[in-house]
Amino acid sequence: MPSPEVLWARWALVAVLEATTEAEESTRYRTGCWIDDEGLHLDDCGCTWWTFSRVGEGRWVLFGEDESSACKWHTPPVDMLAGGPDWLPHDELRDRLDGNELGCVYWYEDGAWARAPYPDDLDDDGLDCGMSRFVERDSALRLLDEHVRRDGGTSAETLMAHAEAYRLTPELLESLAAPADGSTPDLPAMTRALHRAALTARAETVG
DSSP: OOOHHHHHHHHHHHHHHHOOHHHHHOOSOOOEEEEETTEEEEEOSSSOEEEEEEOSTTOEEEEEEOTTOOTTTOSSOOOTTTTOOTTSOHHHHHHHHHTTOOOEEEEEETTEEEEOOOOTTOOOOSHHHHHHHHHSHHHHHHHHGGGBOOSSSOHHHHHHHHHHTTOOOHHHHHHHBOOTTSOOOOHHHHHHHHHHHTTTSOGGGOO
């Protein structure tokens, strides 16, 4: 896993690029990537959903599930909250557990990622498959290619570099973004998402 700041930057960048006013105003179930007051979300309207949140200074939580996760099917059951700190969103996580909707939980504190201990025979909790699109830089760039102009082959790299340095601006988005469907970028919605994601701040200031 990369640092939470890098993971946040890559994921938030996709959420910014996918932001539309229509999606903001919709009360229907959302898919794709988006950001709200809870944090970053990913849902493919299938078997993968994730939430990533900043929880105070130097604290982050990542939870969700992928169809490859073996945690919730393991016998005996795996306590995915074992050893978790008090600041985790325990009420939501336990509701997810009770609904059999949770595949794994990771948290970050004191400079390190952590999770509950797993049995020796559990080798896949869904994290690799679910998060590889952001964890692996090449995968993240391929994902960005769907949202940027193809006029020199460096747009995705440029956007990624600015996002990871927390120096994105609406002007950069306007100059580089190009929705995959050929439509006009919804710059007002993207700008609102950009400020919500705090990608205009330096990485040192976001937690």
